[in-house]
Amino acid sequence: MNKTVPELANRWLGLEPExxxxxxxxxxxxxxxRQPVSQNINDLAGTQNAGDRIADAIxxxxxxxxxILSFIAFLILWIGANWWLLGRDSFDPYPFIxxxxxxxxxxxLQAPVIMMSQNRQAAxxxxxxxxxxxxxxxAEIEIMALHEKLDELxxxxxxxxxxxxxxxxxxxxxxxERLAPQTSPx
Numbered sequence: 001m002n003k004t005v006p007e008l009a010n011r012w013l014g015l016e017p018e019x020x021x022x023x024x025x026x027x028x029x030x031x032x033x034r035q036p037v038s039q040n041i042n043d044l045a046g047t048q049n050a051g052d053r054i055a056d057a058i059x060x061x062x063x064x065x066x067x068i069l070s071f072i073a074f075l076i077l078w079i080g081a082n083w084w085l086l087g088r089d090s091f092d093p094y095p096f097i098x099x100x101x102x103x104x105x106x107x108x109l110q111a112p113v114i115m116m117s118q119n120r121q122a123a124x125x126x127x128x129x130x131x132x133x134x135x136x137x138x139a140e141i142e143i144m145a146l147h148e149k150l151d152e153l154x155x156x157x158x159x160x161x162x163x164x165x166x167x168x169x170x171x172x173x174x175x176x177e178r179l180a181p182q183t184s185p186x
Contacts, residue, residue, distance in 0.1 A: 005029055012144050023130060027137045031145070037138045041124070041131055052120060059117035062110050075099075 005028045006017040013024060020028070030037045048056070061067050078099055082090040092098040 003032060005032060008032065008141070012141055023134050024137065027134050027141065030138060031141050037134050039131070041128055052116075055113045055117045056120070058110065059114045062114055 003011075005020075005025060008028045008031060009015050009017045009020050009024070013020070013028075015024070027037055078092070079096065082092045082096065083094060
């Protein structure tokens, strides 16, 4: 494939070279250079600071059934300890105002941390989607290139067969001419 990016843009994508997006240009250049476009996206997303890792860990723990069930058990223990076990001497009597304060503080801190983790995951998903588009586009281009090569091969074989048939026809004509005087009724 001795083509240039502008030729391929016109032929395979139906776009003028100036209308190509950067990913399309990169994919076409990789097709010209016969280089892969796939890469490990995890390597690109691997640069996380300590805050990012902590946010991901909190989101991973806070969004699990283990956390939910553990927290339900904690709430039952808290209520049980304050209501039944300690009775009048409880440190947080009904309606559990201190428990409400603790839960509000946990929710106030946990929600933005989980959202930070989700925003980072959404950014990774966008990178994955863009990479998937490039890989799919490259696969389509390679398939189109293979189709062109097969079409060219088939065309050259048909031309070769046509030439062989013409040669055979010419040989048959010459044989027929040589045999014609011998088989004429005299």
